[in-house]
Amino acid sequence: MIASMSKITFAAQVEKLADIEQFVDACAERFLLDAKKTFGLHVAVEEVFVNICNYAYPDEEGEVSMSTGIEDDALVLEISDHGIPFNILVLPEPDTSLNIEDRTIGGLGGYFIRRLTDNVTYRREDGKNILKLVMRRIS
């Protein structure tokens, strides 16, 4: 059970990233996340948001909704869009051992989301992609 979910909606446009940044700061501050965890949450949320902006709505303008709440004493942030079904978590992990010439960026976003949150799950529900990010105060 997630207590007191509050929801805010943004246009799915990369230019809105500064608004997302403020929103994440407010969440982290309210939940008393430390600086390192807050940094990780910023990166994870950017990766999710930018991915939605770039791929979820190829033929239309769309929105991204973010709901926050507390579950089992952890900060829960659910990010949803009603775009094409897509689970960023199933992308293959990047090969982090390659050199500059061979290295590509593909898959790094999903990798960061998994590595910088304490738990993350994807579900498709009511025509929406929903990523649930969980951040604990202490790992």
Add this chain to the structure above:
Amino acid sequence: MNIETFKESATTVVKVTGRLDAVTSSEYEQKFNALISDGETIFVVDLEKLDYISSAGLRALLATAKRIKGKSGQLFLANIAGPVKEVFNISGFGSIFPVYESVDCALNAVAG
């Protein structure tokens, strides 16, 4: 994000301040493209004042490094610290770039 540059003999030192994210990373690439067009080939990027980097920022760093390498140039990173360092470490980027503890160390490496 803000970018300041200065020359130290043949090396261009690029000081990046603020955030390197999906919005600002194109600005970073444009700045480097301009420097490369001006004929610069050796760079030390000072990240001491970089507060934040995401995969989009790393993409810009990598794209720039590849372009410089294509011109037989060199790119060194200096002063990676704090949470930014963690992003470099988990992505493996900390080991694909030559990384130095300070701008001076990087400049010495160029000279050597």
